[in-house]
Every structure is written in structure tokens, then in C-alpha cells.
Amino acid sequence: MADRKFSKEHEWIEVESGIATIGVTDYAQGQLGDVVFVELPEIGRKVKKGEAVAVVESVKAASEVFAPVSGEVTAVNKAIADDPAKVNAEAEKAAWFFKVKLADQGELKALMDRAAYDAFLKTLS
Amino acid sequence: MSALQDQVLLRTPLYALHQELGAKLVPFAGYEMPVQYPPGILKEHLHTRAAAGLFDVSHMGQLRIKGADAAKRIEALVPGDIQALKAGRMRYTQFTDERGGILDDLMITRFDDHLFVVVNAACKQADTDHLRKYLGASVESLDDRALIALQGPRAAAVLARHAPDAAAMAFMSGAYLKVAGMACFVTRSGYTGEDGYEISCPVADAEKLARKLLAEPDVMAIGLGARDSLRLEAGLCLYGHDIDTSTTPVEAALSWSISKRRRAEGGFPGAAILQQQWRDGPKRLRVGIRPEGRAPAREGTELADAAGAGVGKITSGGFGPSVNGPVAMGYVVAAQAKPGTPVQAIVRGKPLAARVATLPFTPHRYHRAG
Numbered sequence: 001m002a003d004r005k006f007s008k009e010h011e012w013i014e015v016e017s018g019i020a021t022i023g024v025t026d027y028a029q030g031q032l033g034d035v036v037f038v039e040l041p042e043i044g045r046k047v048k049k050g051e052a053v054a055v056v057e058s059v060k061a062a063s064e065v066f067a068p069v070s071g072e073v074t075a076v077n078k079a080i081a082d083d084p085a086k087v088n089a090e091a092e093k094a095a096w097f098f099k100v101k102l103a104d105q106g107e108l109k110a111l112m113d114r115a116a117y118d119a120f121l122k123t124l125s
Numbered sequence: 126m127s128a129l130q131d132q133v134l135l136r137t138p139l140y141a142l143h144q145e146l147g148a149k150l151v152p153f154a155g156y157e158m159p160v161q162y163p164p165g166i167l168k169e170h171l172h173t174r175a176a177a178g179l180f181d182v183s184h185m186g187q188l189r190i191k192g193a194d195a196a197k198r199i200e201a202l203v204p205g206d207i208q209a210l211k212a213g214r215m216r217y218t219q220f221t222d223e224r225g226g227i228l229d230d231l232m233i234t235r236f237d238d239h240l241f242v243v244v245n246a247a248c249k250q251a252d253t254d255h256l257r258k259y260l261g262a263s264v265e266s267l268d269d270r271a272l273i274a275l276q277g278p279r280a281a282a283v284l285a286r287h288a289p290d291a292a293a294m295a296f297m298s299g300a301y302l303k304v305a306g307m308a309c310f311v312t313r314s315g316y317t318g319e320d321g322y323e324i325s326c327p328v329a330d331a332e333k334l335a336r337k338l339l340a341e342p343d344v345m346a347i348g349l350g351a352r353d354s355l356r357l358e359a360g361l362c363l364y365g366h367d368i369d370t371s372t373t374p375v376e377a378a379l380s381w382s383i384s385k386r387r388r389a390e391g392g393f394p395g396a397a398i399l400q401q402q403w404r405d406g407p408k409r410l411r412v413g414i415r416p417e418g419r420a421p422a423r424e425g426t427e428l429a430d431a432a433g434a435g436v437g438k439i440t441s442g443g444f445g446p447s448v449n450g451p452v453a454m455g456y457v458v459a460a461q462a463k464p465g466t467p468v469q470a471i472v473r474g475k476p477l478a479a480r481v482a483t484l485p486f487t488p489h490r491y492h493r494a495g
Contacts, residue, residue, distance in 0.1 A: 033350070034167040036444040037419050037451075055473065057421055059166040059444050060350055 005108060006117035007068040012092055013111065020069055020100045024056065027121055029091040032058040035084040040076040041098055047073060049107055054097050056087060069107045071100035137183035138271045138331035146346050153349060154246035156184040161348040169351035170446040173317055174487070177277035178347035179338050186249025187267040187325055188242040190260060195240045198260055199233065204374060204393045206384035210235040215297045215312055217382050219374050220255060225395030225402075226370035227377065228255065230362060234299035234312055241299060241310060243272070243323070245364045270310075271331035276321030276355075278490065279343040284311075284322055287337060291322060296491045305337045313492060316352065318359025318485055320492040351446075358445045358452055360413060360484030366424060367411060367440045367454060375402040376456065378411045378484075410462040413482035414439060414453040414470065420477055421451040422470035428457060429469045429476065436461045436468060445486055452486045453479075 004014045010028035014021045029035065039055040047053050047067040054065035076098045080086050086095045102108075112120060134157040143150060148159030159181065161169065172178060190199060196207040205218025214235060220228040229248040234241040244252040249266075256264045275284055285292040288304040291311055299312035307330040315321040326334050338344050353363070362368045368377045373395065380388075380403070387393070391400060416422050426439040442453030453470075461468065464483045469476035 033161065034165050036167075037421060039420065057444070059170075059354055059446065060160075062421070062423060 003113070005068075005111035005113060006120075007066070007111055008120065009066045009068070011065060011068045013068050013108075015102065015108065018102050018105075019074060020071065020102055021096045022065075022068060022098055022100060023096040024065060024087065024091055025117070026091045029088050032056060032060075032063060032087075034059050035087040038081045038084045038087065038097070040078070040081055041073045043073055043076060045073045047071065047100060056084075065097055067100060068111060069100060070103040072103070073098050074101050075099040135184070137181055138328045139181040139183060139273075139335055142332055142335055143181065143346075148346070148348060151349075154184055156246065158184060159346070159348040161350045162346050164345065166348070166350035166354060167446050169345060169347045170354050172345045173277045173347055173351060173355055174319065174447050175278070176343040176345070177275060177279040177283050177321075177341070178317075178351070179335060179344050180274040180276065180347050180352055181271075181335070182274050182323065183271040183331065184246035185272055186242075186244040186246065186252060187270050187272060188244065188253065188256065189265045189267055190240040190242060190256065191238065191263045191265065193238050195260070195263060196235050198263075199240060199256075200387070200392060202255070202259055202393060203231070203233075204383045204387050204396070204399065205233065206387050207233055207235060207240070209384060209386070212237050213298050213300060214295075215299050215314060217297075219368070219379065219382070220252065221374065221393055221395045221399075222370055223394050224370070225373040225375075225398035227364070227368045227372055227374060228252070228370060230364055230368060230379075232312070232314060241312075241325075243325075247365060267325075269328050270325050271328050273324045273326065273331065273335055273338070274315055274321065275324065275338060275344070276315045276317040276347075277319050277343075280319070280321040281492065283338065283341045283343055284324075286341070294322075294492075295494045296320070305334060307334055309334075316359075316361055317355040318361070318487055318489045318491075319355075320490055353441075354443060354446055357441050357443060357454065358447055358485060358487040359489060360454065360486065362411075363441055372411070372456070373399055373402060373407070375399050376407045376409055376411065406459055409437065409456045409458050411440070411454060411456055412462050412464075413484040413486060414442070414455055414468065415480050415482040415486070416451040416453065416470055417478040417480065419451065420472055422453050422472050422477060422479065426453070426455075427471045428455060428479075429471060430461060431467060431469070433469070433476075439470065447487045452482075454484065457481065
């Protein structure tokens, strides 16, 4: 399994053969609370690192999911749009949001590994 | 951390209990309040509709206005018909200003020699000052009391085990009762659309009372998050969002709370403006809005007609767990206020199909005297 990286905006990313799979972290779903709606990007959309690409709404509020890397959207996870509660149940497993064909491998360096992300979470409470 | 958070937050007498229950505490109206407990808003909401929920609403303002003429005197500040209330009966009304705008909404229970008044937390100081300015020293702020709401279809059976006399109470009535031996003021009322009670007790008894009720298998602790989704589905206004000084009770579709006598006689601030709106029809009205898809349309969302022209704005919106879909309320121009009228909600720059809907979204299940 490819190495997983994390952003400060609480997205996870996993790269295999130049394609990045992106989701939100378990911490993020916990902060959101019960997810009731997910809006996914269109396939083929070119996204820039840091751009708001998807929307996730809980009973409480709407939040944006940012692209942790630049590239072209190649797939979206329709299963979470059909059953948004999956984001709570399987945030770092089956509930990925979208896949991006990486435009710049170098952007991955700015992201955290699991240990760095866990340390970052400790600074938040 | 921002400097704005340096403001000292107040705590209710149930603060330690909220912490013990694992609540997520957030600042609300100057208080540190539980927004949700570990089960989460969805489960808390559905549990309240299915069984019973306990809400700490001790941040709200409780006042007593003394005097046999208090009902008559307070009518100078509110459009509600308080004189028509029999002893022990309760009414929803509003404080209005000279322009007919709403300063706050409140509940008044009438007794022979006093009124018991409950106002919103964020407005309680202003309301107290306002009442004192007009009614003087007869206004007593009850800062030594907590307020606990017990709401849901099982609330009556639960409370009857601790206060047998509560079972026979009519909806929108109040009584001084012993609950589990503690001296309380109980009203059969609430903010969820369900049957239920609000129990005012001495601060010193609050935690003991809450623990007794929470020990009942039907009762779950419910946070402000579910309180908001419950009241939204029930079509009930949230002050500062759905109503404020820029909205009149007529525009807010609260004319039902104003009797024929008060409409004709006036005698409250802004009466002439309300009377003109009853005569000519208000220019805009508060209505329900039901988005047709799954995406919630939240507070501040602009509403447009089919041609894209602005017709209003959403003032409360989110996901209704019992409706199992998005629900909202807001103001639209009177011509678009008929239930079923199609509108577009502009969410993140995109128009979403929605319709004007009849409130409430979930039928009220208040206790009817048998």
C-alpha cells in the first residue's frame, strides 16, 4: 500500500502510479459531526493545490474539501454522495472523495506523514 | 486563539454534568453550552422525537413580575393578549419596538398576583432593563433558578413518576409543583414541536434534578445542535435569525399569537404599523422553504424566482433529521409566499430548486386535553 500523506486542512492523500486518492481524515469527520450531504467535483476538472473542490455538510454546517495537490480529477466516489454517513463511518477507508492525476509530484513534499499529522492534531486541542 | 475569545463565558449549574457526559461545549449567548453529546446531533434529534430529551436551557432569562395588574401593564410592551389568560395559563408573545420590530420573543404564564416570564439568553439583560423602565420595581430577575426542558412523546410519562400532578397539565399552562421533592415551576411547553415540559428549579437543585431525569431509560441529554434542528422542523422562530428588530410579528407569520382584541385596540409599541400590515397585507412573509435535492440551504442563502430575480432570503436552514432532508425558513415577497411556489436557492453560486412549504415540516404533537 502506498504511503499516506496528510494536509493541515485534514485531507488524506494516497498516491499510486501518479493518481492521488483524496479523502478527509477521521479527525475531520469527528469535528464535522453527522455528515448529511456531499458534493463532488466533475470528472475532468483541473484543480489547483489549495482549491476548494468538494463540499461536505453535517447537520451543523457546511465545510469545503481542498485539493492537497494540483491536477485533473479522474474519478469521484459516488457511494458517499448516495450515503453521506459513510464519511463518518469510513473516513480513512472506503469513503474517499475524489482522485486526481498529479500535475506536480513535488507538491507531495509539503504534506505531512502520519506521525507529523498526529503531532499536528495534538497542537489543536 | 483570537483575542475575541478572551470574553469570560458564563456556565450554567449543569456545566460539570455536561463535561461528565462528554459534551462538546461551545460559546452561545455568553455561555459555555453543550452543542452535542457523544451520540451526536442526528441521534439526539431522533431520540427526542421518539422518546424524551433533556435540554439545559438555564442560560435563558427567567423573570417574575409582581402585582395583580401585571397582565394589564405588560400589554403596553407586547401584542399578546395577556389579560385574556386565566391563572396558570401561558402565552407566546413578543416585545415590539416603535417600528413594530421584534426586540425579543417570550413566554408569559399568568397568575393572580404575578406573571412568570421566560426570555432569550442573548436578550435577557436588555429585556430586564426594558421591563424595569416601564414596569419598575415589580420586575424581579430570577437569577437563582436553572431551567431544564424535558421534551418528547415520553416526557409526560417520565415526569409523572417524579411529579404526578404534571400529567394532567394542559399544553401551555404552568404550575408550582414539587418534582422529586424539589420546589419547581413547571410549564407544559417547549421548543421542539413535541409534548413536553420546561422545569424551573433552584440553581442548587438543578444537577440533582437533571440526574434524576437522565436516570430514566427514556431520557437522553440533548445539546443545542439538536435543539436547533428540532425547532426548525417545528417551524419555530429563533430570535436573532428568523426574527429581529427588522421584522414585525405580521411579516414573521406570528399574527396567530395576537388576539382580535389586541389587533383592534393596539396599545403596544408599533401597533399602528402592524395594523397597517394587517389592513394592506405585509410586503414579505416568513415561510418554510423545502429544497428539492439533498443539499441544505443555510442561513443567508438568497432566494430567486424562476427568472432569477431576488425574492427573499433564508434565515434558518439545515438538515432535518426527521424529515430526512434539507429544510429551511426565510422571508419571501408576499406574491411568492403561497405554499408550493417554486423558488431557486442560490447555494455556492448555483441555483437549487426549492419550493415554498407549509410550516411546520414535522406535525406538532402537543398534548391536547383529553
